[in-house]
Amino acid sequence: MVAYTIRRILMVIPVLIGMSIVTFAVIHFIPGDPARIILGDQATATAIANLEEQLGLNRPAYIQYFTYVFDLLKGDLGTSLRTNRAISSEIWPHLAATLELTFFAMIFAIVIGVNAGIISAWKQNSWFDYMAMVVALIGVSMPIFWLGLMQQWIFAQELGWLPSYGRGNPRDPVETITNIYLVDTLLNGRLDQFWTSIKHLILPGIALGTIPMAIIARMTRSSMLEVLRSDYIRTIEAKGSRTFTIIYRHGFKNAVIPVLTVVGLQTGTLLGGAILTETIFSWPGIGRYVYDAIGSRDYPVIQSGILVIAFMFVIINLIVDLLYSYIDPRIKY
Numbered sequence: 001m002v003a004y005t006i007r008r009i010l011m012v013i014p015v016l017i018g019m020s021i022v023t024f025a026v027i028h029f030i031p032g033d034p035a036r037i038i039l040g041d042q043a044t045a046t047a048i049a050n051l052e053e054q055l056g057l058n059r060p061a062y063i064q065y066f067t068y069v070f071d072l073l074k075g076d077l078g079t080s081l082r083t084n085r086a087i088s089s090e091i092w093p094h095l096a097a098t099l100e101l102t103f104f105a106m107i108f109a110i111v112i113g114v115n116a117g118i119i120s121a122w123k124q125n126s127w128f129d130y131m132a133m134v135v136a137l138i139g140v141s142m143p144i145f146w147l148g149l150m151q152q153w154i155f156a157q158e159l160g161w162l163p164s165y166g167r168g169n170p171r172d173p174v175e176t177i178t179n180i181y182l183v184d185t186l187l188n189g190r191l192d193q194f195w196t197s198i199k200h201l202i203l204p205g206i207a208l209g210t211i212p213m214a215i216i217a218r219m220t221r222s223s224m225l226e227v228l229r230s231d232y233i234r235t236i237e238a239k240g241s242r243t244f245t246i247i248y249r250h251g252f253k254n255a256v257i258p259v260l261t262v263v264g265l266q267t268g269t270l271l272g273g274a275i276l277t278e279t280i281f282s283w284p285g286i287g288r289y290v291y292d293a294i295g296s297r298d299y300p301v302i303q304s305g306i307l308v309i310a311f312m313f314v315i316i317n318l319i320v321d322l323l324y325s326y327i328d329p330r331i332k333y
Contacts, residue, residue, distance in 0.1 A: 004322075005322060008318060019307065019311070020068070020069055021065070022310075023306050023307045024303070072307075077300070078303070080298055080300060081300060081301075082293070082296045082298045082301070087301055087304045091286065091304060093284070094284055095285075095308060097179070097283060097284050098274055098287065099180065100181060100182060101204055101205060101277070102208070102270045102271055104205035104209075105205045105208035106209060106267050106270065107209075108206060108213065109212035109213035109216055109266070110213075113136075113212070113213040113214070113216030113220060114216060114217075114220050116213075116220075117218065117221040117222075119132070121222075121224035121225045122247055124225065129221075135214070136218050137214070139210045139213055139214030140215065140218075142211075144208065144210070145280060147207050147210060149280065151207060152164040162200075163203075165283075167181055167197065167200050168197055174190075174197070182194065182197055185197055203281060204278075204280075204281040204283055207277050207280070208270060212263075212270065216259060216263060219262045222258075223255035223259060226255070227252075227255040228251055230254075232250070233246065233251060253327070260323060260324070263320075264316050264319070265317075268312065271313065275288060279291070289301070290302060290306070
């Protein structure tokens with residue numbers, strides 16, 4: 001297991017190198033002069049030259065890249081042109097907000113999707129199976145922005161059950177420690193703020209988790225149907241084992257690998273694709289952070305945001321690969 005883990009980690013290194021090259025190239029090789037685009041068409045030649053000197057744009061591309069990599073290894077993501085602050089210090093609160101929202105959305109998607117898929121496979125061609133797959137099809141097809149607006153209208157405006165924007169009560173701000181509110185409220189012993197944070201997560205979490213839930217349900221059903229037709233399942237049934245034991249202990253354990261793959265891919269997708277949800281619900285995540293940087297032409301923030309999201313995607317895939325070997329020991333051989 002240790003050797004397999006080391007091999008998988010070493011395989012991540014060339015991926016990270018390629019990722020750094022792509023993120024560097026996307027920003028530095030776009031058409032036009034980045035300094036002139038940032039300052040505008042009315043900027044003087046002196047101002048453009050000073051900005052190029054500040055950003056190192058007047059140096060050869062390969063020197064810019066190696067400088068960029070050395071800064072990354074030191075944990076330096078650069079300085080925001082808009083706020084003139086270190087990006088490494090101001091990006092974490094936004095990343096923490098996105099991680100919290102993504103975690104909540106995936107918990108919702110996994111709990112509902114996996115169990116719906118298992119029951120649909122167990123009760124194949126029943127009314128529950130047909131209804132669950134129709135709901136899954138609707139979930140995949142439904143635009144997030146429409147679902148989010150409908151949730152705000154029904155549950156926030158009409159019923160008044162849940163808040164429609166933000167992460168917490170602005171009149172009672174959370175004392176941040178990790179910038180993950182569910183953790184910080186518990187560390188501070190504020191159960192009232194914890195419940196408030198949960199209520200703020202429900203609507204955006206469900207909106208963000210609807211598509212992954214539908215995909216997970218369909219994949220779980222397909223994988224379980226294949227497993228439940230296996231000979232060893234019929235043998236276990238013949239021994240008189242309980243249905244719950246057959247389905248969850250023996251069936252789902254052998255059907256979980258494809259489901260785990262989908263969960264990993266969807267988690268990485270949500271980290272980078274939550275910008276619509278974050279915009280609708282005024283959620284201060286990394287998607288909105290990068291979106292605002294695009295609007296203000298803050299190229300260092302755009303580059304760092306893309307890199308951080310890509311890095312998180314790589315880490316999630318690494319964790320999924322390691323879970324493969326834990327669930328099925330044959331994989332590491």
